[in-house]
Amino acid sequence: AQSVTQPDIHITVSEGASLELRCNYSYGATPYLxxxxxxxxxxxxLLLKYFSGDTLVQGIKGFEAEFKRSQSSFNLRKPxxxxxxAAEYFCAVGGSSNTGKxxxxxxxxxxxxx
Amino acid sequence: EADxxxxxxxLVIGTGxxxxxxxxxxxxxxxxxxxxxxxxxxxxxxxxxYGVNSTEKGDLSSESTVSRIRTEHFPLTLESARxxxxxxxxxxxxxxxxxxxxxxxxxxxxxxxxx
Numbered sequence: 001a002q003s004v005t006q007p008d009i010h011i012t013v014s015e016g017a018s019l020e021l022r023c024n025y026s027y028g029a030t031p032y033l034x035x036x037x038x039x040x041x042x043x044x045x046l047l048l049k050y051f052s053g054d055t056l057v058q059g060i061k062g063f064e065a066e067f068k069r070s071q072s073s074f075n076l077r078k079p080x081x082x083x084x085x086a087a088e089y090f091c092a093v094g095g096s097s098n099t100g101k102x103x104x105x106x107x108x109x110x111x112x113x114x
Numbered sequence: 115e116a117d118x119x120x121x122x123x124x125l126v127i128g129t130g131x132x133x134x135x136x137x138x139x140x141x142x143x144x145x146x147x148x149x150x151x152x153x154x155x156x157x158x159x160x161x162x163x164y165g166v167n168s169t170e171k172g173d174l175s176s177e178s179t180v181s182r183i184r185t186e187h188f189p190l191t192l193e194s195a196r197x198x199x200x201x202x203x204x205x206x207x208x209x210x211x212x213x214x215x216x217x218x219x220x221x222x223x224x225x226x227x228x229x
Contacts, residue, residue: 043222
């Protein structure tokens with residue numbers, strides 16, 4: 001079955017510390033992977049996407065993610081977290097056909113300590 | 115800035131009422147979607163449309179219905195609201211060109227509470 005797992009429901013990091021949010025997927029075909037961020041009361045905003053090519057992708061707001069096919073993972077990283085990064089983060093997977101139908105993980109809530 | 119607009123942002127309504135959640139986008143996207151999001155849970159696709167007069171049910175069964183009479187407009191209707199419909203409803207759109215899954219553009223959502 002197709003699924004996305006975000007093992008960490010809640011993460012707290014200190015401002016300035018590094019961050020890694022985990023994402024594992026199960027998908028029968030070539031996966032197309034996304035990370036979205038949702039601030040309180042807002043919709044989801046695309047941080048970055050992986051379709052093919054270089055397995056390390058850069059996104060907005062200083063985020064990057066690395067696709068590891070052997071581990072079925074697409075972890076999100078940021079070297080230095082800012083207080084404004086506190087939000088909920090969703091990993092999503094889609095197929096090769098442009099259906100727009102994505103499967104989302106449960107989300108990881110990031111709290112940033114001053 | 116949002117190019118996809120949802121109204122109302124918040125709605126509290128009694129059981130049995132008919133409601134329509136509005137969604138409009140100004141990007142000219144052919145594809146539009148409705149996702150349902152419960153707190154602490156993943157988003158589930160409940161409806162999608164690939165163009166005018168095209169609507170399909172998503173992966174999560176929903177008692178709501180949708181229509182797509184104009185490209186920019188994709189309203190969702192509940193004929194008789196129930197407490198089990200309490201949730202956040204997110205509208206999204208995407209481009210239809212290209213082979214790959216184009217990123218979804220989301221509205222800010224409607225948080226519905228049925229009492």
